[in-house]
Amino acid sequence: MKKVECIIKPFKLEEVKETLANLGISGMTVSEVRGFGRQKGHAELYRGAEYQIDFIPKIKIELVLPDERVAEVVEAIRQEAATGTIGDGKIFVHGVEQAVRIRTGETGSEAL
Amino acid sequence: MKKVECIIKPFKLEEVKETLANLGISGMTVSEVRGFGRQKGHAELYRGAEYQIDFIPKIKIELVLPDERVAEVVEAIRQEAATGTIGDGKIFVHGVEQAVRIRTGETGSEAL
Amino acid sequence: MKKVECIIKPFKLEEVKETLANLGISGMTVSEVRGFGRQKGHAELYRGAEYQIDFIPKIKIELVLPDERVAEVVEAIRQEAATGTIGDGKIFVHGVEQAVRIRTGETGSEAL
Amino acid sequence: MAAAGLVLALPGFGLAEEVAINAAEVQENLNFVWTLIAAFMVFIMQAGFSMVEAGFTRAKNACNILMKNMMDFSVGALGFWALGFGLMFGVSNGFFGTTDFFFSGASGEGEAWNYAFWMFQTVFAATAATIISGAVAERTKFSAYLVYSVFVSAIVYPISGSWAWGGLFNGSGWLENLGFIDFAGSTVVHSVGGWLALAGAIVVGPRLGKYDKGGKVKPIPGHSIPLAGLGVFLLWFGWYGFNAGSTTTGDTSIALIAVTTTLAAAAGAIVAMGATWFKYGKSDVGMTLNGALAGLVGITAGCENVSPLSAVIIGAIAGVLVLYSVLFFDKIKVDDPVGAISVHGVCGAWGTLAAGLFDTAGFSLQVVGVQLLGIVVYFAWAFGAGLILFKLIDVLMGMRVSKEEEMAGLDFCEHGASAYPDFQTVRLGTVFTPGESAGK
Amino acid sequence: MAAAGLVLALPGFGLAEEVAINAAEVQENLNFVWTLIAAFMVFIMQAGFSMVEAGFTRAKNACNILMKNMMDFSVGALGFWALGFGLMFGVSNGFFGTTDFFFSGASGEGEAWNYAFWMFQTVFAATAATIISGAVAERTKFSAYLVYSVFVSAIVYPISGSWAWGGLFNGSGWLENLGFIDFAGSTVVHSVGGWLALAGAIVVGPRLGKYDKGGKVKPIPGHSIPLAGLGVFLLWFGWYGFNAGSTTTGDTSIALIAVTTTLAAAAGAIVAMGATWFKYGKSDVGMTLNGALAGLVGITAGCENVSPLSAVIIGAIAGVLVLYSVLFFDKIKVDDPVGAISVHGVCGAWGTLAAGLFDTAGFSLQVVGVQLLGIVVYFAWAFGAGLILFKLIDVLMGMRVSKEEEMAGLDFCEHGASAYPDFQTVRLGTVFTPGESAGK
Amino acid sequence: MAAAGLVLALPGFGLAEEVAINAAEVQENLNFVWTLIAAFMVFIMQAGFSMVEAGFTRAKNACNILMKNMMDFSVGALGFWALGFGLMFGVSNGFFGTTDFFFSGASGEGEAWNYAFWMFQTVFAATAATIISGAVAERTKFSAYLVYSVFVSAIVYPISGSWAWGGLFNGSGWLENLGFIDFAGSTVVHSVGGWLALAGAIVVGPRLGKYDKGGKVKPIPGHSIPLAGLGVFLLWFGWYGFNAGSTTTGDTSIALIAVTTTLAAAAGAIVAMGATWFKYGKSDVGMTLNGALAGLVGITAGCENVSPLSAVIIGAIAGVLVLYSVLFFDKIKVDDPVGAISVHGVCGAWGTLAAGLFDTAGFSLQVVGVQLLGIVVYFAWAFGAGLILFKLIDVLMGMRVSKEEEMAGLDFCEHGASAYPDFQTVRLGTVFTPGESAGK
Numbered sequence A, B, C: 001m002k003k004v005e006c007i008i009k010p011f012k013l014e015e016v017k018e019t020l021a022n023l024g025i026s027g028m029t030v031s032e033v034r035g036f037g038r039q040k041g042h043a044e045l046y047r048g049a050e051y052q053i054d055f056i057p058k059i060k061i062e063l064v065l066p067d068e069r070v071a072e073v074v075e076a077i078r079q080e081a082a083t084g085t086i087g088d089g090k091i092f093v094h095g096v097e098q099a100v101r102i103r104t105g106e107t108g109s110e111a112l
Numbered sequence D, E, F: 001m002a003a004a005g006l007v008l009a010l011p012g013f014g015l016a017e018e019v020a021i022n023a024a025e026v027q028e029n030l031n032f033v034w035t036l037i038a039a040f041m042v043f044i045m046q047a048g049f050s051m052v053e054a055g056f057t058r059a060k061n062a063c064n065i066l067m068k069n070m071m072d073f074s075v076g077a078l079g080f081w082a083l084g085f086g087l088m089f090g091v092s093n094g095f096f097g098t099t100d101f102f103f104s105g106a107s108g109e110g111e112a113w114n115y116a117f118w119m120f121q122t123v124f125a126a127t128a129a130t131i132i133s134g135a136v137a138e139r140t141k142f143s144a145y146l147v148y149s150v151f152v153s154a155i156v157y158p159i160s161g162s163w164a165w166g167g168l169f170n171g172s173g174w175l176e177n178l179g180f181i182d183f184a185g186s187t188v189v190h191s192v193g194g195w196l197a198l199a200g201a202i203v204v205g206p207r208l209g210k211y212d213k214g215g216k217v218k219p220i221p222g223h224s225i226p227l228a229g230l231g232v233f234l235l236w237f238g239w240y241g242f243n244a245g246s247t248t249t250g251d252t253s254i255a256l257i258a259v260t261t262t263l264a265a266a267a268g269a270i271v272a273m274g275a276t277w278f279k280y281g282k283s284d285v286g287m288t289l290n291g292a293l294a295g296l297v298g299i300t301a302g303c304e305n306v307s308p309l310s311a312v313i314i315g316a317i318a319g320v321l322v323l324y325s326v327l328f329f330d331k332i333k334v335d336d337p338v339g340a341i342s343v344h345g346v347c348g349a350w351g352t353l354a355a356g357l358f359d360t361a362g363f364s365l366q367v368v369g370v371q372l373l374g375i376v377v378y379f380a381w382a383f384g385a386g387l388i389l390f391k392l393i394d395v396l397m398g399m400r401v402s403k404e405e406e407m408a409g410l411d412f413c414e415h416g417a418s419a420y421p422d423f424q425t426v427r428l429g430t431v432f433t434p435g436e437s438a439g440k
């Protein structure tokens, strides 16, 4: 099994979720993060003074998948999440040794 | 070392934490996430219109452990977090190559 | 590639970020977590009653790096984030098999 | 502080008898005190509107809502001073007033009353403009908002206002001469605001994401129900000034008005709550809040000429009306984030009709006829003027922000600001609260 | 707006002299203006209660709190119109009034005053009901809440109210005939609300998680202290209407009342703060807010018959009392999320006693005896009626939501809603703010 | 409730004619009613200040802000009762009053008025103290705050207040004898508060993180703009009581005051908004809110002796002034989280000057001279006394919390509390809202 972790622009979440659902992905875990990267943040204004914002809201999606589905899913996310502009985000993949479904105790791919 | 990452129902946090403490687990990191899975979300009502909620709040617990403790801990969490109903969550395990305690610079199992 | 995941005290974020920037690290992802560890939490007061707080706010920084930069970055973070008091946090390192830049589709170290 | 010349009135100085003040003068003073306190109470409705509108929209647009409410009062006050008051209450040319701009008539004996009356009318004018801001929230350009805000407070509202209320000051209105009943403004203020809001919402179009690809309604829940609830309480409070203050006379007639206002609002809230409970199996908070406001708008026209029982009926009907009206406008794809069109437009029209139907002077077809005429004429005027105004603004400067700006939120795009910098405010679809019942 | 017949009173028209109005009539008008403005100020206390109760409870129940406050006023107003006012102020059968239901007595000369007085009394009745909602918050079924809300505003409160205040209108009360002093309702309103709250909290039981397995108290901090603080300011403001308005006469006696009200509230806040500081080494925000309210409740009975110095003492004692009372009720496992029992019940009783002890007419054992009698009788009535009422409701329809619903929050379960959809609101135990002092 | 003896005034009882009340007595009653209602409205400004100050600071200090506002009113009321009122309005020794402490003069005919006047003046005194709390927010020790709060309300403010207003009661002031115009307190209240705030902000020093290593300003955005906006509306509402109530007489002169107050605030808000839009390309919410307050402070001195047009000009100038003043103080490293020094100090001085420049009695160099004298004298007094007071406190008990405490937040360190336990409130620098326009 692998874990696919992707950082995307927040407003892309809905579309990525639907793409994944269409691929038959039945589960994922989402969280709110803030990114720092090439996309540089903007100036804001507060009571007559400007200041820089460094961290930009992003959404992190975590998916654990059987090895054989990884390539396809990564590609699907990439296509759906891309806008072609800086800050579109990243996809990281790494190994998962074990998965357990808490409800039933099933393990491995069965648990996903 | 391994990292045990589990996604549980929020109201189970307290009990899981106590179970872990009883096992002598001295540290963990918790965050709020939202899950998408078999448990399908509910309808809500807003000013006379119903709508579907897709993402369900979950708690993610991350624990880094020496290899030998993993099996026992996973099992303990599984038992404590299970309610037997859909949406109880998952436990994922993967390898960690290095751990450092920032305060002292200790590394490996010493750092946990 | 490796992922360096560190849990630090929130008020250290700014300094760690600058140290990393000085090392030429161009990207990272930050999130808010709550830690449970040796640092034991404090008592709070609410309408005439005291109670214990178990979870302490921490910041998690995730960085994916080419293997060769890991040692140096871990050490820099350690130095910058340390205050020498309990609760300074941890740095964990594990392997990443693949990285993709969503915008361009670049993969591997190119994508970071 | 009290200048020396006022010492006569300072109690405890033993001088009170020196200068003879007569009862009529004291009553006049009382009228001023009452009218101005009522005006201040109506002012607090601006806070109420801000909280309702901010609460019923997303966190990313909260600064913008505050700015709009702050500005429509500010711009409205200056506009009403310069132009609006004269158009509404100046000596009329039959269609609108033509004197009393910039307080030009404020001199001599009537000067003080001119100020007091202006104050009371200004807070009304600002209300009309504020109503629109809710309906076009979360997507309208701030500059466009400012422009139409001036036009509404200074021109559109005063002109039609003069038809029913001009006679309260130096003007005279053709509708009031026909016997049109609208004591505190179900039509003159609320419907006008509501129909302008309708025109605005049509021209600016629905918010991104309000309708899915299939055209199905996707509710966009407001970001803070506690603020919205606070707002409704503030509005209800201010409404006592709005309705009872419309006597502009401190006398015993204000008591009945307070009663009918209370009962109608209560009935509106209860019925709206009951209706959602019946329909959905759960009682809907947002709609209940709208129901209270619907009852208040409904009773505004007839608050002094209907019985307490009639007030309950009027409020109750408004409470159902607002629910179905909200559903109706949602269905025909007029996106009104706070329900302003239904609350103010539809229930304002209902209230105006009801003031005729339930008139304690007795039911008369003629009275009802005039009420209907008024309703229609004001709809035509406000909706028509609104369409033209908003279309013109759209063509000349654009009514709506870009898609990117709308997604990022008006707070950032228009004001470079964040309403809640210490909180994460990302909306992943609305969420459950923890401890959700397992496996349900 | 002012009908033509009122022109006499419109200043600046030069007509004022035409119709002779006499000083007594103007005074009557002033009484109406004063009484109604005071009533409107008391109305804003509903907003105050909402904010205090919402702020002192968890985010997942905030919509429910707003609904309850909106509804107890709405339901209470209709119930008081139909039944309550007559029971309280109708011609009495010795135990309660039996006339004046549905404004049936509102006609002739006294009609307008009937309306004004009803308005003032209605906001009082709603206060009594609202007090309970805080004590049973976060676990009570909304339907049960609605039912008891009707009973309290329309029956329980009015019956006992008639004993002390019936004589203010058409009734006559046995307690007032004994000389019972409760000017603005420390007992009649606040204690009654507080003791009903006590009965309610006992019947409904403590919130899940309020006591750990060992029975130790685990505080459940409220989700927004700024809203709670706002609420206290709004309540304090409204209290000026509550106390000073209880003259229902616009005369110079209102000044002392405003002073005693101010000083007692200030003393209550300061002493409650000081007491927590002394006891815990830190000054407790929530208890300080409770302390201000305790001072206000404490002075309510005696606000017009005690000296400013006595007011300070009364408030100060209320400020300590509320702290130890809250601790006491926590200890005996009566879970009162906002402290309503202590603030309104206990400090209401104290205030009633104090109105006798510090009476500026001089200390008299007999007066104090009657005060004690009143305290006991009202406790017996309100707590007794409350136990029966809540038990009955519990048996017939259930007072409390299920464990799952309580965990998920009433907002979702009862109203299908979320108070803050744009925010994550997960409670992992309360948290530190960033930058916590290292290693402490 | 109305005691039996008041029945005369209860309408609808047919007894009204029995006791003859004359017009002067009714007017006296009206003056009480008006003055007290105005005082209650000014009281609500405490809620306004709390919301503005809490909204403009960080979530981790929100409880502390509420505590401070609750306490400065409470402590101030007791202090003003004990000492302040006498120093300000007692028979003067030329520099301050020396009688009327603890209501010692409240007896006989003038007793009731003594209470009413005290009530009105107390809410003013509390305002002066509250102003400071914003400027020293987020880093000042709570104990130090309490101490200076007492000194300000009970000594510093009353002494200088006696110079201009002592003659309103038993005192007499040297400045008022020179003809100094400050009707409702641009200088007496606001500037004094502002200059004390300046002294406080200097002594306590800037917040950690307000300036980077290079000395560059790093704004620290406030955590809730909606609360700040609500606060401004509440302040604006209360200001009507502040300005118009300063007649302490219910007569027709209050109308002009309401008008000038409205127009100046509106102009201030519009101009501040326009100025930021012009300067930064975006309209700044926080500065617009400050602009409305600046207009209000500016008109306070001259609200009854300038024309409506002058009010617009005065407000407009205040609106620009506040922007540049905020930038100026930021630059010279006086860190004022809410802009209190600029709004109250600077615009208060401007308003005092303007009351002379735009005097409807005609322009006179002498009048302007006296105004300038007053401005300078009050600056010297308030800033001087402030520096001494704060320095003394700093030396004796410390003005500022430790670095660790400041980072952790005052809520936790001073009160062991969290303002928002259900929310994560970590500030990673301010963030964008979702959907930010791609790649911009």
Ligand SMILES: Nc1ncnc2c1ncn2[C@@H]1O[C@H](COP(=O)(O)OP(=O)(O)O)[C@@H](O)[C@H]1O
Pocket (backbone or CB within 6 Å): A007, A034, A035, A036, A037, A038, A039, A040, A056, A058, A085, A086, A087, A088, A089, A090, C026, C027, C028, C029, C030, C062, C063, C064, C065, C101, C102, C103, C112
């Ligand atoms: N090395 C990294 N490790 C972890 N997260 C990263 C890394 N680099 C970038 N990110 C995340 O990806 C987001 C997008 O990266 P950015 O450099 O702004 O744009 P792009 O991916 O288009 O080059 C960042 O906001 C950050 O959250």
Ligand SMILES: Nc1ncnc2c1ncn2[C@@H]1O[C@H](COP(=O)(O)OP(=O)(O)O)[C@@H](O)[C@H]1O
Pocket (backbone or CB within 6 Å): A026, A027, A028, A029, A030, A062, A063, A064, A065, A101, A102, A103, A112, B007, B034, B035, B036, B037, B038, B039, B040, B056, B058, B085, B086, B087, B088, B089, B090
């Ligand atoms: N493949 C997956 N990868 C990551 N997280 C998952 C995955 N599947 C499920 N989850 C997480 O586990 C939670 C529970 O899963 P769900 O399918 O609802 O119930 P169950 O685990 O009882 O079958 C989800 O809400 C989601 O957060």
Ligand SMILES: Nc1ncnc2c1ncn2[C@@H]1O[C@H](COP(=O)(O)OP(=O)(O)O)[C@@H](O)[C@H]1O
Pocket (backbone or CB within 6 Å): B026, B027, B028, B029, B030, B062, B063, B064, B065, B101, B102, B103, B112, C007, C034, C035, C036, C037, C038, C039, C040, C056, C058, C085, C086, C087, C088, C089, C090
């Ligand atoms: N075994 C672990 N797995 C995951 N996170 C941990 C672990 N132990 C500690 N942490 C995280 O590190 C933080 C600091 O740990 P703590 O034991 O308090 O101090 P220190 O690192 O100085 O010994 C904790 O708050 C928690 O977030």
